[in-house]
Amino acid sequence: MLARSLYKLSNPIRKFSTDLIKPKVTCLFHNDTNTATYIASCPETGKCAIIDPVLDYDQVGHRVTTIHADSVIAEVTKNHLEPVYILETHVHADHLTGAKILKNAFPSAQTAIGFNVTAVQVQFSRLFNLSNFRTDGSQFDKLIKDGESFSIGKLNLKAFWSPGHTPACMVYTVGDAVFSGDTLFMPDFGTARCDFPGGSADVLYQSIKKLFELPDEYRVFVGHDYGTEKRGVAWESTMGEEKRNNKHLNLSTSRDAFVQWRKERDGTLKLPKLIMESLLVNLRNGELPEPEANGISYFKLPINAL
Numbered sequence: 001m002l003a004r005s006l007y008k009l010s011n012p013i014r015k016f017s018t019d020l021i022k023p024k025v026t027c028l029f030h031n032d033t034n035t036a037t038y039i040a041s042c043p044e045t046g047k048c049a050i051i052d053p054v055l056d057y058d059q060v061g062h063r064v065t066t067i068h069a070d071s072v073i074a075e076v077t078k079n080h081l082e083p084v085y086i087l088e089t090h091v092h093a094d095h096l097t098g099a100k101i102l103k104n105a106f107p108s109a110q111t112a113i114g115f116n117v118t119a120v121q122v123q124f125s126r127l128f129n130l131s132n133f134r135t136d137g138s139q140f141d142k143l144i145k146d147g148e149s150f151s152i153g154k155l156n157l158k159a160f161w162s163p164g165h166t167p168a169c170m171v172y173t174v175g176d177a178v179f180s181g182d183t184l185f186m187p188d189f190g191t192a193r194c195d196f197p198g199g200s201a202d203v204l205y206q207s208i209k210k211l212f213e214l215p216d217e218y219r220v221f222v223g224h225d226y227g228t229e230k231r232g233v234a235w236e237s238t239m240g241e242e243k244r245n246n247k248h249l250n251l252s253t254s255r256d257a258f259v260q261w262r263k264e265r266d267g268t269l270k271l272p273k274l275i276m277e278s279l280l281v282n283l284r285n286g287e288l289p290e291p292e293a294n295g296i297s298y299f300k301l302p303i304n305a306l
């Protein structure tokens with residue numbers, strides 16, 4: 001479990017002040033996994049970050065394809081953008097990352113994820129009984145620290161460690177845009193589950209309360225949306241809307257009420273259908289498992305283990 005003392009070391013989000021330049025944000029929604037992939041670009045330089053790309057996987061045919069990643073490449077190329085980072089908000093358990101495909105297309109871009117991916121790698125390499133698996137995060141070009149900031153052209157990206165859903169979740173702010181991953185969903189979908197290994201409803205409460213220190217006018221771009229009949233699929237809200245109306249955790253929600261509700265709810269949820277394949281690829285930053293002597297990659301799936 002995540003040590004709370006470790007969590008307290010994280011930087012106050014208030015230090016993350018406003019930026020003058022606002023990024024252009026494009027969402028390429030992946031319908032099969034309800035995932036929002038974003039391109040956040042500097043309007044002055046064309047440099048951009050790609051956030052949470054997807055690799056298509058057909059679980060029946062056991063086949064990966066690059067349809068969605070190709071659409072991201074086409075969008076970047078069409079707009080003459082230059083990716084400088086390919087970012088993950090966390091080790092996803094519901095879709096395979098397209099980071100490797102994008103890195104191949106844009107070799108000068110750095111792939112990056114939160115520093116605590118190492119804890120996730122240790123945990124799941126045990127579950128999968130992986131031998132010779134590196135658990136130091138070295139599959140990624142860069143591990144991002146809590147509070148770290150770096151440039152995307154004239155934009156400033158600031159990273160915020162937001163554990164709870166997983167121990168390695170990060171939220172990225174780029175100008176006034178907040179890429180919340182699975183830490184906050186649209187107000188009418190609330191928050192993500194906290195019952196995966198290393199997850200904690202109590203810690204998620206603290207992470208979201210810290211996010212709520214951001215200004216109301218900041219745009220929030222969520223990691224997933226499941227749509228409703230009335231509004232269809234959506235991926236953008238504001239920090240003010242989240243603070244007022246998030247159905248699971250808003251400014252008036254007590255810690256005890258949230259933790260109790262989240263635990264009860266999580267007790268009713270099935271595992272995501274792509275969890276094992278996703279973890280096996282995402283822990284490797286988008287690489288398929290090492291091919292065996294016949295040149296074929298295999299997914300090794302634990303039975304009755306979660």
Ligand SMILES: [Fe+2]
Binds near residue numbers: 091094165192
């Ligand atoms: Fe997730």
